[in-house]
Amino acid sequence: MAGNLVMSSHCSFFLILLFLLVSASFTATSAQWVWPKPRTLSWPSPLATILSPHFTISSPSHQHLSPAVNRYRLQILTEFHRPLVPPRVNLSNSSPPLQTLTIAVKDLAAPLQHSVDESYTLVIPTASSTANLTAETVWGAMRGLETFSQLVWGSKPLLVPVGLHVWDSPLFGHRGVLLDTSRNYYPVDDILRTIKAMSANKLNVFHWHITDSHSFPLMLPSEPDLAAKGSYGNEMLYSPADVATIVRFGLEHGVRVLPEIDSPAHTGSWAEAYPDIVSCANMFWWPAESEWADRLASEPGTGQLNPLNPNTYHVLKNVIGDVVALFPEPFYHAGGDEIIPGCWKADPAIQSFLSENGTLSQLLEKFVNSTFPYIVSLNRTVVYWEDILLDADVKVDPSFLPPEHTILQTWNNGPNNTKLIVSSGYRAIVSSSEFYYLDCGHGGFVGNDSQYDPPPTSGNSGNGGSWCEPFKTWQTIYNYDIAYGLTPAETKLVLGGEVALWSEQADSAILDVRIWPRASAMAETLWSGNRDESGKKRYAEAMDRLNEWRHRMVNKGIRAEPLQPLWCIKNPGMCNTVHPFD
Secondary structure, X not given: OXXXXXXXXXXXXXXXXXXXXXXXXXXXXXXXXXXXXXXXXXXXXXXXXXXXXXXXXXXXXXXXXXXXXXXXXXXXXXXXXXXXXXXXXXXXXXXXXXXXXXXXXXXXXXXXXXXXXXOEEEEEOOOOOEEEEEEEEHHHHHHHHHHHHHHOEEOOOEEEEEOEEEEEOOOOOEEEEEEXXXXXXXXXXXXXXXXXHHHHOOOOEEEEEEEOOOOOXXXXXXOHHHHHHHOOOOOOOEOHHHHHHHHXXXXXXXXXXXXXXXXXXXXXXXXXXXXXXXXXXXXXXXXXXXXXXXXXXXXXXXXXXXXXXXXXXXXXXXXXXXXXXXXXXXXXXXXXXXXXXXXHHOXXXXXXXXHOOOOHHHHHHHHHHHHHHHHHHOOOEEEEEOHHHHOOOOOOOHHHOOHHHEEEEEOOOHHHHHHHHHHOOOEEEEOOHHHHEOOOOOOOOOOOOHHHXXXXXXXXXXXXXXXXXXXXXXXXXXXXXXXXXXXXXHHXXXXXXXXXXXXOOOOHHXXXXXXXXXXXXXXXXXXXXXXXXXXXXXXXXXHHHHHHHHHHHHHOOOOOOXXXXXHHHHOOOOOOOOOOOO
């Protein structure tokens, strides 16, 4: 019976075949709907077989892989995905039901860290009841499990392609989402759901911007007052147990958790516990009648650590030590962005330093020289925002930042700043706000803003934007080449990229909508690129696949925003434009 399913006398098999033959058609090359698109996928004949209701996954025992295997088996057998536009395939008359997926891993000990091998090979043969997934590491095996799970569809019975071969590996090793949990708080369940969605999109770094001037929600054993006094309240805290849960969940989903404790700027919340170490805390951010250059912060929420106060380093080293103990991630993000001259100039001690021919850049160099070596001594690579080297007013000499221990994250001036960083010999993480900032385009959050009150006849309604407007559409994100203009040697220094959700105007209510499926667009470009085999941008072809993937994410409980009317999805290609814009 298994060798000749089409000719089976069982009526159910005939009905399945009839359903498949009248379904809407895809070509053989586009019949796969895996997101992100694999580097290579061969399915020469659109054939499928039944997935056995007793389907099993055989894999080596591993602390993090085993939970993933159990999770994927349950998902595969219970998801019952029905594509919005079903693929037209033939039920193979020579394929038995698929009974087993066998996983082989060459290196079970490789830790989850940057540059770990995430490659895998997946083979689903035509004439066997066993599929094979091979990977160098457990993390590659997790990526392959995700691909296999996306290939299964239907309900009763479940169907899976046969005669299929996938070889896959990411173009960039760092593929992340940044979430700011200081400006608005997110419960642990929101973070776990985000990590789960990241894993489904083969994203592998959750960049947790934990603290800022607005709140300090992380409970630290050595400095309990920072959270006790600097958080939004007892219900808006992350305990060490919460961190352990998030880190473990990340490992079981192949996602690193990269902590960021921003300093010396963005530290106003520290002043609730230690007012003596924070300059300009709780002052009005942009005093009346002053120029923008004289502001105390770039947005409401002032405060910068004072590099001249010895107690600054006592507190900060306690913080760093606790964070390193809580997070096994080899990267430590130390911030270093948006140091506003006006804030430090408002501090009497710093005024005296400046009056004796000291400079603000020397202050920052003192700060870096007092913290950077300590972080490195804890076996961490230090990540800073680009400002620490590229800011026009306050920056350090490159000699303070050895490239072998330093990574710089870009957020301004698009590919130009990426070029400046890598041409100086530094590794880069790309988060260009012009392309990758997910909070942009929703209006400014500052109240009493007269730009939104122009004369009705002016034709200007205040732009409706924000400092980084416009809104970054999925196509804007998808088409961004993070290595644009770089030499091959410089491209090797680009670790990857991150989309960023800053939370001035985001919280639990709209978390999923802000991130998904736009982060999925970046996920594919960093995994397999944004061009087809001929080198042409493939965003037209990606539209239909991303619509389908968004539909599947919603069914997984991820509240991703729609990209088009359902009519467009039911009529692939009909909502495209064929007129290029100059």
